[in-house]
Amino acid sequence: MPAESQRLYERIAQKLANDISRGQYKIGQRLPSERELAQTFSVSRPTVREAIIALELDRLVEVRVGSGVYVTNTEPPGGKAGATDIGPFELLEARRSIEGEACALAATRIDDAQLAELNALLTEMRTENEKDVMLSEDADRRFHETIAAATQNSGMIAAVKMLWDARTRSPQSRSLSAKVRATGVKPRIDEHTAILKALRQRDPEGARAAMREHLTRVIDALLKATEVQELERARQQIAEQRKRYAASQ
Structure with a gap:
């Protein structure tokens, strides 16, 4: 489908799918946070959410609540992306x-x-x-x-x-x-x-x-x-705990 006729979330999903296919994101790797993706593509977070749902339906990613979005395949297992849809x-x-x-x-x-x-x-x-x-x-x-x-x-x-x-x-x-x-x-x-x-x-x-x-x-x-909770705060807390633990030794 020509890019100009695609819905915005479809274009974001296609860009992310291409990045996954090229190996920019490896299987098992976590995608950037929803906020980061929205900033990268200059779109709203609901648009990113729709793109992630599309990737999830194509079984390219898995959404783990409380953790993030992880790559599960480099290509859709069915051989092609699913039918386009109204987000x-x-x-x-x-x-x-x-x-x-x-x-x-x-x-x-x-x-x-x-x-x-x-x-x-x-x-x-x-x-x-x-x-x-x-x-x-x-x-x-x-x-x-x-x-x-x-x-x-x-x-x-x-x-x-x-x-x-x-x-x-x-x-x-x-x-x-x-x-x-x-x-x-x-x-x-x-x-x-x-x-x-x-x-x-x-x-x-x-x-x-x-x-x-x-x-x-x-x-x-x-x-x-459907909020995909980000890990940044948890990571910061873990880092602070490690510092406190190291300081106490």
Whole structure:
């Protein structure tokens, strides 16, 4: 794929894959920290995170929580890199923009039956959060798609459905969701309640703000849940301990 048509995270992943293939990073070697890579490539840390997920899916690296990212192969074991994908943070950024506007429009057109449906879905999410994250994610999708339907705009409805479909079929998003589920992250009831409250009040500005705030918090939660902790602080602590031990001898 021509470089100019690649997504930013794909270009970063390809550069790192090339460095691994050329032997700049050996098997078993730890990659530079996420912060260092972001500075090297002049990109955001979420972009680096997406690139690392792509490399992990191609089985070129292994992410060890609390330690770092380590090279496991010099070439993808399958013989070629995996299919390109919309990065999970790119997808959330798009959702924040599009669903924010859809929510504002829905606030001016939503009917009582749709409000009742959203309330029922909120109850469903609350109940399922106590049982099964996958079920609550399904209720979460239906909540957002019901808001899109309330816009009565076929373009908005199609756009929101497309973004959720992309999330469902995305290998990267599935990998990220599995990591997030392992930390116990589930749909936030209070944030969905705020969205529903603004819709009940037929408040477009409030509805837009509530939806954008919700998806911003989702981005923040995913960043926190998938944070690859750096070793620099631990190394510094070990070095200081060694100095103290040497001084005491």
